[in-house]
Amino acid sequence: MKRVFNFLAMFRRERQPGDLVFAVAFFVIALAAAAVLPQEASFTAGKQLVAQPGFWPAVGVAMMVLFGLAHLVSTVNAPRLPGRLKEVMAWGRSLEFVAWFVAYVTVMPVVGYLPATLILSVTLGIRLGYRSPRAIFASAGFAVAVVLVFRAGLGVRIPAGDLYDLLPPAIRSFAIMNL
Template sequence: MIAKTLQDMFQRYRRPGDVVFAVLFLAFSVFLLSQLGEQTKVVKRTKWFAQPGLWPTVALWMMVIFSFLHWLSSVMSERISGRWAEVGFWARSFEYVAYFLIYVMLVPKLGYLPSTMLFAVFLTLRAGFRGASTIAIAAAFGFVVTIVFRAFLQVKIPAGAIYEHFPETIRAFALTYL
């Protein structure tokens, strides 16, 4: 089908939750723009195009302008039902943020290896996988991730407080590799 008018080409259809997203993104953009003076400085005797804050300023103004236009087009579009169901769907994703925060709090207590293995198994169960082989694969995945990060990549991750209760020889190994 060939569009007959410019209006047909750029017709916008509203989606559930569109206005909520537009308002949140506009508020976030305005907040970031308001913080610009605190985060970037104007350097004297430097040309305008070489200022450290030039591109952040341009980017934030574009965010504000386009989020305002998104809000405006959302308000002007025909309203459809399902807004709060969509927002509820978005809010459910914060469940996984909470899981990650719990994981971050567990690592200094239990150590990286046990925390990662427990986290992988828990997320596997939470996703609905109940088979013994699937759970074993998740635990093995947690083990491999730990070994790769700690032993091979030598990422410095705080050791678990539980390692203090191990015998000296096992404790030294656990602090280094687990």
């Protein structure tokens, strides 16, 4: 019996819902990284190849492109399963928390570290379904504890918010140093 080699059969595997979306997105990101690599990683004259500053980033990006392409080929070759939209929507729901963090980082320079942390903690707690007064106070207490740990305990210096400029001078200096 003669066996015929089929290149695509070598990449056949079981596919999960959303695999195609992930494979295409990963491959596009890998190609984008490869496109900007010459501007981001440098190669200097007179050094060995492995001692070049851009060598290992180039190896990493090349592996991303190679394995991203292999994953894309194997995904395209696999039978389609239902549920792609449901899977992608589940991924999309997690992006909500990225938006919460971006909003927190955007609001912090305006209102300050303590008020921004309080706002984030309480509103995120309410968003997650913790609406009782006890849960809201626990969220606020958590925010205060986080600020105390980072500012007083670890000595992390975060720039004061623009809102602090409106405070009286004595309270303003205390707020800048501790809140």
